[in-house]
Amino acid sequence: MNQNTAHTETGRATARTFFRGISRSRESSLLLIILAAFLLLALLKGSIFLSLKNFEGITTGIVYDLLMAAGMTVVLILWGIDLSVGAVLALTSVITAMLLRAGLSVPLSVVLGLLCALAAGALNGICVARLKIAPFIVTLAVMSVARGTALVLSSGYFLSGLPESYKYISEGTFIGFPIPYFVVLLVLVILHLLLKNWKFLNQAFYVGTNPQSAVLSGINANLVTFVGYLISSLMAGIAAIFMSSKLAMGFSQFGQLAELRAIAAAVIGGASFTGGSGSILGATLGVVLIAIISNGFVLLNGSPNWQQAVSGIILLVAVGVDALRRSREGRE
Amino acid sequence: MGEALLQLEGISKSFVSNKVLDLVSAEFEKGKCYAVVGENGAGKSTLMKIIGGIYRPDAGKVRLEGKEVHFFSASDAIAAGISIVHQELSLAGNLSVAQNIFSHREFVNGLGFINWNRLYIEAEKIFEQMGVKMDTRQKVGKLSVGMQQTIEIGKALSLKSKLIIMDEPTSALSEKEVDHLYEIISWLRERGVTVIFISHKLAEVFRIAERIIVLRDGVLVGNEETARITRDDVIRMMVGRHITDLFPEKGTSRGEVIFEAKNLSRKGVFHGINFELREREILGFAGLVGAGRSEVARAIFGADKIDTGELVLRGKQLNIRSPREAIKHGICYLTEDRKGLGLFLTMKVKFNIVAAALGRFVTRMGFYLPRKIKQQSMRFVQAMEIRPFDDEINVMSLSGGNQQKTLLAKWLCAEPKLLIADEPTRGVDVGAKAKIHKDLRVLAESGVGVIVISSELPEILGLCDRIAVFRERTISTILENRDLGQEEVMRYATK
Numbered sequence: 001m002n003q004n005t006a007h008t009e010t011g012r013a014t015a016r017t018f019f020r021g022i023s024r025s026r027e028s029s030l031l032l033i034i035l036a037a038f039l040l041l042a043l044l045k046g047s048i049f050l051s052l053k054n055f056e057g058i059t060t061g062i063v064y065d066l067l068m069a070a071g072m073t074v075v076l077i078l079w080g081i082d083l084s085v086g087a088v089l090a091l092t093s094v095i096t097a098m099l100l101r102a103g104l105s106v107p108l109s110v111v112l113g114l115l116c117a118l119a120a121g122a123l124n125g126i127c128v129a130r131l132k133i134a135p136f137i138v139t140l141a142v143m144s145v146a147r148g149t150a151l152v153l154s155s156g157y158f159l160s161g162l163p164e165s166y167k168y169i170s171e172g173t174f175i176g177f178p179i180p181y182f183v184v185l186l187v188l189v190i191l192h193l194l195l196k197n198w199k200f201l202n203q204a205f206y207v208g209t210n211p212q213s214a215v216l217s218g219i220n221a222n223l224v225t226f227v228g229y230l231i232s233s234l235m236a237g238i239a240a241i242f243m244s245s246k247l248a249m250g251f252s253q254f255g256q257l258a259e260l261r262a263i264a265a266a267v268i269g270g271a272s273f274t275g276g277s278g279s280i281l282g283a284t285l286g287v288v289l290i291a292i293i294s295n296g297f298v299l300l301n302g303s304p305n306w307q308q309a310v311s312g313i314i315l316l317v318a319v320g321v322d323a324l325r326r327s328r329e330g331r332e
Numbered sequence: 333m334g335e336a337l338l339q340l341e342g343i344s345k346s347f348v349s350n351k352v353l354d355l356v357s358a359e360f361e362k363g364k365c366y367a368v369v370g371e372n373g374a375g376k377s378t379l380m381k382i383i384g385g386i387y388r389p390d391a392g393k394v395r396l397e398g399k400e401v402h403f404f405s406a407s408d409a410i411a412a413g414i415s416i417v418h419q420e421l422s423l424a425g426n427l428s429v430a431q432n433i434f435s436h437r438e439f440v441n442g443l444g445f446i447n448w449n450r451l452y453i454e455a456e457k458i459f460e461q462m463g464v465k466m467d468t469r470q471k472v473g474k475l476s477v478g479m480q481q482t483i484e485i486g487k488a489l490s491l492k493s494k495l496i497i498m499d500e501p502t503s504a505l506s507e508k509e510v511d512h513l514y515e516i517i518s519w520l521r522e523r524g525v526t527v528i529f530i531s532h533k534l535a536e537v538f539r540i541a542e543r544i545i546v547l548r549d550g551v552l553v554g555n556e557e558t559a560r561i562t563r564d565d566v567i568r569m570m571v572g573r574h575i576t577d578l579f580p581e582k583g584t585s586r587g588e589v590i591f592e593a594k595n596l597s598r599k600g601v602f603h604g605i606n607f608e609l610r611e612r613e614i615l616g617f618a619g620l621v622g623a624g625r626s627e628v629a630r631a632i633f634g635a636d637k638i639d640t641g642e643l644v645l646r647g648k649q650l651n652i653r654s655p656r657e658a659i660k661h662g663i664c665y666l667t668e669d670r671k672g673l674g675l676f677l678t679m680k681v682k683f684n685i686v687a688a689a690l691g692r693f694v695t696r697m698g699f700y701l702p703r704k705i706k707q708q709s710m711r712f713v714q715a716m717e718i719r720p721f722d723d724e725i726n727v728m729s730l731s732g733g734n735q736q737k738t739l740l741a742k743w744l745c746a747e748p749k750l751l752i753a754d755e756p757t758r759g760v761d762v763g764a765k766a767k768i769h770k771d772l773r774v775l776a777e778s779g780v781g782v783i784v785i786s787s788e789l790p791e792i793l794g795l796c797d798r799i800a801v802f803r804e805r806t807i808s809t810i811l812e813n814r815d816l817g818q819e820e821v822m823r824y825a826t827k
Contacts, residue, residue, distance in 0.1 A: 214687075217742070
């Protein structure tokens with residue numbers, strides 16, 4: 001019997017080290033959870049969950065969140081936050097739609113729309129990096145300004161009647177897949193690699209970990225921070241182009257609570273409110289996890305109205321688990 | 333024999349697989365002052381945290397006044413009369429002195445409203461006892477570190493502590509403040525309070541403690557009456573080997589002028605700063621805290637503005653507006669606050685080492701060369717003897733001495749022409765200290781200009797070839813370090 005106990009003890013120890021090894025990398029543990037959720041839903045609601053239509057529903061929805069979660073990750077690494085992304089999305093969609101309706105060509109309207117998004121990012125960046133105002137306050141104000149401007153410009157109406165060629169951006173395909181998927185994949189991969197291997201962007205980790213040490217080590221913290229907010233807004237701008245093309249209109253209420261989902265996904269993916277950590281891959285997995293859980297909720301419960309509450313709960317759980325882990329590490 | 337206040341019997345503690353304390357037993361009597369010394373990582377802080385209820389021992393007993401006690405938290409220990417004054421002070425800067433003293437124990441009436449008058453009066457009483465003049469209504473954040481420490485001790489007194497543990501209490505104090513701390517400690521002892529004092533500075537340990545307890549690698553290797561042992565004995569016990577040369581040899585013949593500061597001034601901060609630095613010499617900045625030493629260094633480094641004056645490096649006049657430009661010219665500044673202003677604690681050792689020289693580890697397009705980074709960081713880990721021998725772990729998990737070596741490596745990696753090292757060995761153990769001193773000397777011999785700022789006169793005298801003594805925001809004199817005594821330097825620093 002003694003031998004038996006010893007056996008289970010070693011067995012348990014092996015299992016413990018195995019799980020500890022896995023949980024050490026945020027991305028791999030996220031992947032496991034996603035896999036588990038996927039299997040569970042396939043078992044419970046296989047016929048609907050695995051249908052092409054459901055799959056399409058999930059992927060169309062996450063294109064926008066993927067972009068904004070990636071941008072949010074950069075800003076969170078910089079020890080900042082960007083609450084304005086949802087509103088910038090709305091404003092960009094309204095301005096692009098207005099330009100198109102005024103008869104400008106599609107490429108020109110898109111470029112001007114993205115410039116408008118970048119302008120919002122520049123405003124955020126200057127206030128945070130140069131004027132040293134708290135990012136929470138700055139982006140909260142810009143959120144209000146952007147959403148308000150979109151409302152005034154569109155008088156609250158749907159700006160529909162966009163040219164047919166504009167629709168091609170979201171519905172055109174490349175090897176059978178819609179163009180947005182390729183663009184998003186490309187953007188995420190590039191951003192991931194730049195953040196990891198490109199000196200300029202990688203400096204965000206130094207700035208977010210200890211801004212004062214970064215400056216005293218010769219890092220241009222202001223510029224890195226400024227560019228971080230530009231990236232976040234640009235992501236919202238690209239999302240706005242895809243969304244307005246897909247739905248064939250600009251609208252001041254687009255992107256409601258997009259910032260919440262972006263923050264939730266980034267934090268689930270390893271970003272922290274105290275800066276210096278996070279990854280694009282993690283945020284991507286975070287978006288997928290939130291999407292699958294929300295989808296499962298709808299499939300099992302029937303009411304899509306729960307979606308918002310579910311994102312909030314996932315964010316709380318993620319942050320809670322994070323805080324618990326940190327306090328345990330701190331004690332050790 | 334006095335009455336025993338605290339007895340430790342066979343205390344052991346491990347973290348994961350790392351044994352930090354091994355069967356430590358000691359006795360602390362009422363009204364005496366004990367010093368606990370040992371290299372960083374010897375287990376001093378862990379032992380104190382066990383006494384203070386922050387950690388629980390794996391094995392062994394803690395007896396307080398003869399009764400075995402089990403603390404489950406710091407508040408249990410405080411309730412039993414044990415207070416810790418931490419190295420990093422934990423006062424709330426935005427609150428008044430009195431609020432800090434009585435935090436969570438404010439005097440309230442039946443409705444829960446605070447009786448502010450009584451709060452201030454009671455706080456004043458405590459400082460009166462201690463013989464300290466203190467406005468208990470002012471905010472703590474505006475006070476000097478020394479004053480804040482006095483407040484922490486006052487807080488401990490108000491909690492009716494029988495045992496006060498002070499963790500490196502003098503590391504950020506000026507000489508005068510240290511003297512004052514000694515007075516308070518003697519006064520505490522007269523009142524029957526036991527004081528345990530953790531310090532790296534042996535001179536002050538010998539001055540203040542009645543017994544010295546030495547830890548090495550978690551084992552208690554010495555527990556002696558101060559009068560019966562010498563400094564060399566203690567050092568031997570600490571490192572387990574004989575350190576003959578605490579300081580490296582002085583510089584060989586001086587070469588050309590590397591750096592000149594001409595008439596630097598910054599309004600209200602420093603004025604009339606003139607000095608030159610030659611090849612193969614180490615120039616010391618001595619003086620009291622607040623005399624302007626670090627401020628001059630920051631200004632040369634471009635972290636603060638200079639109003640007037642010239643900086644000349646290797647014959648070239650410089651116009652430096654930011655640390656980035658300073659580093660480009662080869663001027664580096666090792667800050668005194670390694671955690672706040674130097675390192676990136678939650679990042680890996682290797683990324684810390686290359687932090688100030690990222691531009692030298694990239695392709696023309698700005699992409700990292702990971703193999704070059706790895707190679708360089710391992711070279712420094714090896715050369716600086718950073719332990720553990722691993723550049724993939726977070727700096728946070730290193731001991732203070734190894735963190736400091738990492739910080740020095742960061743600046744050496746930037747290939748300085750002039751390195752200003754501000755308190756390069758603060759809070760660092762004897763072994764790391766000797767190593768850092770040696771490295772600075774080697775650096776000077778290799779043709780890099782080295783300036784050392786230190787509040788420890790023995791360090792300045794042991795390490796530097798010439799000493800610029802600061803007084804009241806300017807250099808009062810520059811002394812040739814030949815047969816100089818501490819008293820002579822102090823005379824110029826204080827007047």
